[in-house]
Amino acid sequence: xxxxxxxxxxxxxxxxxxxxxxxxxxxxxxxxxxxxxxxxxxxxxxxxxxxxxxxxxxxxxxxxxxxxxxxxxxxxxxxxxxxxxxxxxxxxxxxxxxxxxxxxxxxxxxxxxxxxxxxxxxxxxxxxxxxxxxxxxxxxxxxxxxxxxxxxxxxxxxxxxxxxxxxxxxxxxxxxxxxxxxxxxxxxxxxxxxxxxxxxxxxxxxxxxxxxxxxxxxxxxxxxxxxxxxxxxxxxxxxxxxxxxxxxxxxxxxxxxxxxxxxxxxxxxxxxxxxxxxxxxxxxx
Numbered sequence: 001x002x003x004x005x006x007x008x009x010x011x012x013x014x015x016x017x018x019x020x021x022x023x024x025x026x027x028x029x030x031x032x033x034x035x036x037x038x039x040x041x042x043x044x045x046x047x048x049x050x051x052x053x054x055x056x057x058x059x060x061x062x063x064x065x066x067x068x069x070x071x072x073x074x075x076x077x078x079x080x081x082x083x084x085x086x087x088x089x090x091x092x093x094x095x096x097x098x099x100x101x102x103x104x105x106x107x108x109x110x111x112x113x114x115x116x117x118x119x120x121x122x123x124x125x126x127x128x129x130x131x132x133x134x135x136x137x138x139x140x141x142x143x144x145x146x147x148x149x150x151x152x153x154x155x156x157x158x159x160x161x162x163x164x165x166x167x168x169x170x171x172x173x174x175x176x177x178x179x180x181x182x183x184x185x186x187x188x189x190x191x192x193x194x195x196x197x198x199x200x201x202x203x204x205x206x207x208x209x210x211x212x213x214x215x216x217x218x219x220x221x222x223x224x225x226x227x228x229x230x231x232x233x234x235x236x237x238x239x240x241x242x243x244x245x246x247x248x249x250x251x252x253x254x255x256x257x258x259x260x261x262x263x264x265x266x267x268x269x270x271x272x273x274x275x276x277x278x279x280x281x282x283x284x285x
Contacts, residue, residue: 059121059122060122062121063118063121063122063258063262064262065122065262065265065266065269066269068124068265068268068269068273068274068275069099069272069273069274070274071098071100071125071274071275071276071277072098072100072274072276074276074277074280075096075098075280075281078280078281078282078283079094079095079096079239079281080094080095080214080281080282080283081283082190082213082214082282082283082284082285083213083283083284083285084285087201087204087205087208088192088204088205088207088208088212088213088214088215089213089214089215090199090204090214090215090217091214091215091216091217091241092216092217092218092219092230092240092241093219093237093239093240093241094239094241094278094281094282095239096238096239096281097238098238098239098274098276099238099272099273099274100238100239100273100274100275100276100281101236101238101239101240101241101242101268101273101274101275101276102127102239102240102241102242102275102276102277102278102281103124103125103126103127103242103244103264103275104126104127104128104129104153104193104216104218104241104242104243104244104278105126105127105128105129105244105245105246106129106131106155106193106243106244106245106246107129107130107131107134107155107159107245107246107247108128108130108131108134108135108141108142108155108246109134109245109246109247109248109251110245110246110247110248110251110257111138111141111246112248112256112257112258114256114257114258115246115257115258115261116141116144116145118258118261118262119145119148119150120144120148122265123148124265124275125149125150125275125276125277125278126145126150127150127151127153127191127216127277127278127279128142128145128146128150128151128152128153129153129154129155129191129192129193129216130142130152130153130154130155130181131155131156131157131158131159131177131195132156132157132158132176132177132180132181133157133158133159134159139184139185142185143185146185149277150277151187151189151191151277151278151279152181152185152187152189153189153190153191153192153193153216154174154177154178154181154189154191154192154193154210154212155177155192155193155195156173156174156177156192156194156195157172157173157176157177157180158173159195160173160195161195161196161198162194162195162198162199162200162202162203162206163198163199163200163202163203165202166202167202167205167206170202170203170206171206171209171210173206174192174206174207174210174212175206175209175210177189178210178211178212188211189212190211190212190213190214190279190284191212191213191214191215191216191278191282192207192212192214192215192216193215193216193217194215197217197218199215203215213284213285214282214284216241216278217241218240218241218242218243219231219236219237219240219241219242220236220240220242220243221242221243221244222242222243222244222245222260222261222263222264222267224252224253224255224260224263225263226263226267227242227264227267235271236268236271236273238273239281241278242264242268244260244261244264247260
């Protein structure tokens with residue numbers, strides 16, 4: 001009888017131990033895990049995160065485009081020096097051997113939100129020459145474009161033919177625009193685009209007195225599908241300044257601002273140029 005009880009107790013002990021052996025191992029808490037799985041154990045370095053690689057070709061394809069060549073490194077010594085004594089300098093290109101052109105966009109009448117998205121996606125730099133009487137209904141539209149690194153410059157208050165105004169009238173237009181743009185965008189313009197490309201000695205004098213360092217013209221201008229060139233061979237050249245406008249279907253015969261800008265980029269791409277930021281190549285006084 002005693003032998004039977006001992007044998008029975010042994011059988012129960014074996015069964016209990018066997019049951020415990022079949023239980024799953026206790027899971028470690030978060031503080032006990034290794035770095036695998038994204039959580040580092042105490043004393044272990046944080047897991048590395050792979051950088052997100054931007055697919056440039058895919059981004060440009062969404063706008064029906066191929067990527068432009070990347071712009072070169074910004075020159076440490078800006079090739080165009082402004083300021084000094086005498087009349088404000090007037091220029092339509094920048095002296096550089098870099099295969100770059102500079103896009104400037106005038107007025108501000110059209111405020112297409114898709115154009116903001118386009119520049120955000122493509123990261124193409126532009127310089128904005130804004131006219132107060134067409135932007136005052138929505139100053140805020142241009143602030144996201146400015147946040148991308150694009151500079152706001154002066155295109156007068158009301159877009160007049162400046163040489164018809166005399167010195168005092170031109171100062172009212174240019175200095176008045178300086179004040180408003182500085183208040184709205186936090187920086188005082190250093191460049192002026194005279195409306196219609198019309199200027200005279202009084203424009204240079206008024207610009208100087210209003211704090212402008214340079215008067216910016218252009219070598220080619222974007223229309224709807226193609227550009228008009230100063231060059232008889234319809235070629236771009238390193239350092240050329242290009243003109244476009246904030247325009248929409250009403251001015252572009254049914255085409256949108258983004259369609260016009262895409263056509264402009266295609267013309268630049270076909271001639272093998274990159275787009276650089278004008279202010280990176282121009283040194284104010």
